[in-house]
Amino acid sequence: MKAATVFGLSIAFECNEYCCFFVIVMSVVTRFAPSPTGNLHIGSVRTALYSWLYARRYQGEFLLRIEDTDRARSTQEATQLIFNSLHWLGIDYDREPVFQSRRFDQYYAGAKVLLDAGKAYYCTCSKDRLDALRADCLERKVKPRYDNKCRDLNLKPKKGTPATVRFRNPTSGTVVVEDMVQDSVEYQNSELDDLIILRTDGSPTYNFAVVVDEVDMGCTHVIRGDDHLNNTPRQINLFHAFGKSVPQFGHVPMILSPEGRKLSKRDDDVSVLEWRNEGYLPGAVLNYLVRLGWSHGDQELFSVGEMIEYFDSAQINRSPASLDPKKLTWINHQHLMKLTPAEGLEKAKPYFDNRGIEVDDSDRNRKIFEVQQSRSHTLVEFVDKSVYFFTDFDAYDEKAAAKHLTTTSRPLLIELMQSLESLENWSSTSIHAEIAQLVERHKVGFGAIAQPVRVALTGSTVSPGIDVTIELIGQETALKRLASAVNWIETKIS
RNA sequence: GUCCCCAUCGUCUAGUCAGGUCUAGGACACCAGCCUUUCACGCUGGCGACGGGGGUUCGAAUCCCCCUGGGGACGCCA
Numbered sequence: 001m002k003a004a005t006v007f008g009l010s011i012a013f014e015c016n017e018y019c020c021f022f023v024i025v026m027s028v029v030t031r032f033a034p035s036p037t038g039n040l041h042i043g044s045v046r047t048a049l050y051s052w053l054y055a056r057r058y059q060g061e062f063l064l065r066i067e068d069t070d071r072a073r074s075t076q077e078a079t080q081l082i083f084n085s086l087h088w089l090g091i092d093y094d095r096e097p098v099f100q101s102r103r104f105d106q107y108y109a110g111a112k113v114l115l116d117a118g119k120a121y122y123c124t125c126s127k128d129r130l131d132a133l134r135a136d137c138l139e140r141k142v143k144p145r146y147d148n149k150c151r152d153l154n155l156k157p158k159k160g161t162p163a164t165v166r167f168r169n170p171t172s173g174t175v176v177v178e179d180m181v182q183d184s185v186e187y188q189n190s191e192l193d194d195l196i197i198l199r200t201d202g203s204p205t206y207n208f209a210v211v212v213d214e215v216d217m218g219c220t221h222v223i224r225g226d227d228h229l230n231n232t233p234r235q236i237n238l239f240h241a242f243g244k245s246v247p248q249f250g251h252v253p254m255i256l257s258p259e260g261r262k263l264s265k266r267d268d269d270v271s272v273l274e275w276r277n278e279g280y281l282p283g284a285v286l287n288y289l290v291r292l293g294w295s296h297g298d299q300e301l302f303s304v305g306e307m308i309e310y311f312d313s314a315q316i317n318r319s320p321a322s323l324d325p326k327k328l329t330w331i332n333h334q335h336l337m338k339l340t341p342a343e344g345l346e347k348a349k350p351y352f353d354n355r356g357i358e359v360d361d362s363d364r365n366r367k368i369f370e371v372q373q374s375r376s377h378t379l380v381e382f383v384d385k386s387v388y389f390f391t392d393f394d395a396y397d398e399k400a401a402a403k404h405l406t407t408t409s410r411p412l413l414i415e416l417m418q419s420l421e422s423l424e425n426w427s428s429t430s431i432h433a434e435i436a437q438l439v440e441r442h443k444v445g446f447g448a449i450a451q452p453v454r455v456a457l458t459g460s461t462v463s464p465g466i467d468v469t470i471e472l473i474g475q476e477t478a479l480k481r482l483a484s485a486v487n488w489i490e491t492k493i494s
Numbered sequence: 495g496u497c498c499c500c501a502u503c504g505u506c507u508a509g510u511c512a513g514g515u516c517u518a519g520g521a522c523a524c525c526a527g528c529c530u531u532u533c534a535c536g537c538u539g540g541c542g543a544c545g546g547g548g549g550u551u552c553g554a555a556u557c558c559c560c561c562u563g564g565g566g567a568c569g570c571c572a
Contacts, residue, residue: 035572070571127570134569141495144568164570182499183511191497191568199570206572230498230567253500254565260505262565288506291521295507298520317500317507320565324505327522337535374535385533435531450531462533 028060030221032086032093033210035067036078039271040085041263042323043225043255046289050252051223052091053290053311063217064093067210068101069203085272089282090304098217100209107204110212110242111165111197119241120197122163123150145193165198167208167238175233180250180313182226187233195234207231211238219247223313226251250313252293253320260322279351279380280328284335288328292321301334333377341366344373344382351383357390368472371464385462389472392481393459396488400461409452410489412438416453417482426475432467456485 032048034040055062066082068074086093114120130146137144150166157163170189177185197208204212214222229251239246257263275285287302294317296302296310339347345365352359359365368389369382376382387393396405419434439446450466457478463469470478 033572037572067572073571130570137568138495143496145496162570185498187498193568196570201570203570205570210572225566226499227566228572231572251499256565258505260564291506293506298508300506300521319500321507322505324522327506330522333535372534375533439531446531448531454532460532464533466531 028055028058028221029063029217029219030055030060030223031063031065031214031217031219032091033065033067033213033224034082035070035073036075036082037070037073038078039273040078040082041271042289043263045085045089045272046255046292047224047252048086048091049089049286049289050250050294050311050316051221053307054221054223054250054313055094056308057311060220061094062092063095063219064097065213065217066097066099066101067206068099069206069209071101071203074101081271081273088276089272089286098213100204100213103209103213103216104203106216107198107209107212108202110208111204114167114197114241115165117241118168120165120167121151121153121194122155122157123166123194123196124155124157124161124163125149126162143191146195148194151194162200164196164200166194167197167234167241169194169234169237175236177229177232177236177249179229179232180221180223180248181253181316181318182229182251185229185232189233189237192234192237197238207234208238211235211242214247215239215242215244221248221250223250223252226253250316252316253318255292256320256322258323258325263323275328279378279382280332281335281339281347281379284328284332287335288331292323293317301331329377336373336376336379336382339369339373341370341373344369348379348382351379352390355383355387357383357387359390364472364474367468371468371472375464388458388463392477395459396455397460400455400459401488404452404455404461405485405489405492406452407489407493409448410486412442412444412449413452413456413482413486413489416449417479417486420470420475420482421479423475426471428465428467428471431470435467452485453482457481 030051032044032051034044034048052062054060064082064086066079068079083097111120115122125146133147134144146166151168155163169192173189175187175189175192177187179185195207196205198204213219232249232251236246255263272285276282283304286304286307290302290307290311291300294311294315296312296315299306299310302310336344342361345359345361348369349359368386372382372386376385416435416438419438420431423430423434435446435449438449442448451461453466454461454463454469457463457469457473473481
């Protein structure tokens with residue numbers, strides 16, 4: 001569909017038959033507009049996902065806008081974090097990102113249009129006066145709002161005189177937000193006041209900048225957190241003042257911490273990149289996030305393609321959802337189990353690198369992933385559980401060694417070592433046959449030999465099937481570790 | 495304080511708009527059992543919810559009102 005987006009217009013002009021089709025293709029434009037002031041947290045990522053899904057679902061465009069008008073709080077690092085997070089998740093955007101900090105000319109121009117039309121005015125009220133006004137309102141237990149002191153003064157401040165520009169909000173009537181998620185929400189204009197659109201330093205305020213941006217970027221659908229719902233009537237009035245059509249809004253509820261509290265931006269555990277570090281798969285993170293507040297019947301597991309195919313704003317929940325790390329882990333496990341060995345190995349590579357272990361794409365390594373994937377919830381867990389295939393462990397698990405590395409198991413280990421030494425066809429099948437014979441000869445249970453061997457080879461009592469574990473550890477290493485175990489038992493006795 | 499939003503198992507949710515098929519379904523987690531050479535996977539079963547009160551109706555999780563609880567907004571932050 002990318003190609004259609006790029007070539008849509010020219011094809012549309014050439015071919016009448018497809019014209020109508022491409023009008024639909026070009027109609028949806030959504031956007032994600034984070035402010036670069038810290039971690040990109042989970043709630044933001046989910047609104048980005050919903051916007052992206054919506055655009056992809058309707059073959060529209062998805063745009064990125066960095067809201068960095070607050071120079072004091074915006075950072076380069078945070079901007080990079082946004083790019084990295086989206087890139088890791090595979091949430092791609094269709095045009096170059098828009099930076100609000102580079103669009104001040106457009107905001108001035110927009111303000112001038114309103115000023116010239118008498119829809120905005122200069123205000124010379126000082127910050128102190130405004131603060132006092134607000135404090136007074138709070139004291140009188142009424143909604144804090146500007147008292148319109150400068151509204152009809154027709155001020156023309158000279159250069160150098162500090163003045164803000166305010167929007168002349170309608171004083172009567174209602175504004176109805178027709179919302180894709182919240183249905184229609186009605187506000188009285190009397191509840192709204194004349195918001196500042198340009199600060200004394202000339203910079204635009206949020207509610208004004210976004211309206212100019214939505215218009216310039218041609219956004220048709222604005223999907224964002226419901227903390228913006230109360231801003232929406234002001235923005236709608238602004239759209240009207242510009243004589244522009246109002247985009248379709250969709251206000252999605254926030255995401256709460258597992259304890260049901262508001263997520264804090266400072267919390268590291270709410271950053272998606274942290275989830276990457278913990279070994280979660282981007283597809284699984286998307287799957288988890290999409291189900292948080294949205295559903296498609298009883299389906300729990302979605303590929304990205306399915307999300308796009310089924311995503312539907314009508315099924316977005318109106319109530320906030322709490323994060324459940326255990327369900328994330330389960331979903332990640334499910335996605336991990338669907339990976340082919342080659343894919344799994346490739347995705348695990350960076351995590352092996354972190355531990356200084358080199359893994360190439362060999363048949364053996366693929367098989368290691370294959371036998372571990374149902375036992376691992378995350379890539380980190382997979383790597384942690386597989387190190388003994390690559391490097392020798394430092395020490396036996398104390399309890400495991402005490403229980404299984406004993407004088408009783410010693411002869412069995414020695415005997416197995418002998419049969420493995422002469423084994424020509426090194427495969428789990430033939431290894432299994434050797435163990436089976438041993439078990440038969442000594443009239444013991446399979447576990448009587450499997451557990452001591454497991455401890456000898458892996459250091460602990462947990463591993464995949466013992467035959468395949470032996471195979472994958474390799475003949476040379478297996479014999480070496482078996483010998484060490486026998487020695488260990490001897491030194492323990494003496 | 496004012497305005498706005500929300501409310502089904504511990505959690506994510508289906509069901510709510512078009513009231514009956516809901517003694518409320520699924521999933522995660524938890525518990526028990528089966529499978530089994532350990533750990534997992536898998537399978538079977540169990541525990542577990544319509545916040546409260548009024549209406550409307552033959553019938554309410556579903557519609558209306560009130561209460562309670564939670565959240566948001568009310569910035570020269572975004």
